[in-house]
Amino acid sequence: MGRRAGTCHVGRVMRRLGPSDYRDMPWKNGGGVTRELLKLPHPSEPARFLARLSIASVAASGPFSVFPGIERTILVLEGAGMALSLGGAPEVVLDPRSPPFVFPGEAETHCRLLAGPVRDFNLMVERALAEATLEVVHLAPGGTRAVAGTGSLVLHGVAGRAELSGTPLAQEETLWLEAPGSRVLRSDEGATVISIHLTRRG
Structure with a gap:
């Protein structure tokens, strides 16, 4: 590795x-780039993962990629912050002072930047495993x-x-x-x- x-x-x-070990990868929906820090392999499905840690640079508002069966945790590291809307529910506002926010990866999630780009830390885990x-x-x-x-x-x-x-x-x-x-x-x-x-x- x-x-x-x-x-x-x-x-x-x-x-x-x-940093020399990390990988820059496009978002699943093509809307940005994520720096993958660590990925633990799925025990039986090579196309999936058991857990994945990454840091994303979010330059514009828009939808998040959908990850069925994945429990996601997001933490804002830098920037003014962002508001997340999950499946039409009221927005959840996150900034660098906010605690980690946990949400289901299969939820339709939209991100609205509050005032310019942000960097956020992402943890994704296969919920069933x-x-x-x-x-x-x-x-x-x-x-x-x-x-x-x-x-x-x-x-x-x-x-x-x-x-x-x-x-x-x-x-x-x-x-x-x-x-x-x-x-x-x-x-x-x-x-x-x-x-x-x-x-x-x-």
Whole structure:
């Protein structure tokens, strides 16, 4: 998966990815471009995925692509924000201060930009096979946060520099761990990190 990929531990897997490992891909509906950070494969259907993390640059208002069976989580990183309308329901306004917003990928979703382009973080998960939680972790200088899990843990550096039990995580880098166990996320200078815990069903 690129020059940074692949450190194996006893019974565990860790991958550290950076911008050279990411892929720029057109939206499914052709309306924009997404930078794919990480894609975990579907266990039986090569054309689908188990989970996918990406950052999209949204330059104009318009419809979102439709992803049947996918649970989506979106988080605005930069820009004034956007308003999402799902299937004719009242708009949901999102900006960089908003919590992560979860919605079904099969819903007809329209995006209205509030004042210019935005960048947003996207998490997509095959609903029938897995569930995921996304949290934005703000670490003050010298701050720490315990992270643990038996499934998959993905961390993405948004700002500053952090480390996970000695493994560095810089801005725009991504760490992916399987069966991470108990670990400590810390930062000497302060950092903002997106933390995702993925659990497979069954």
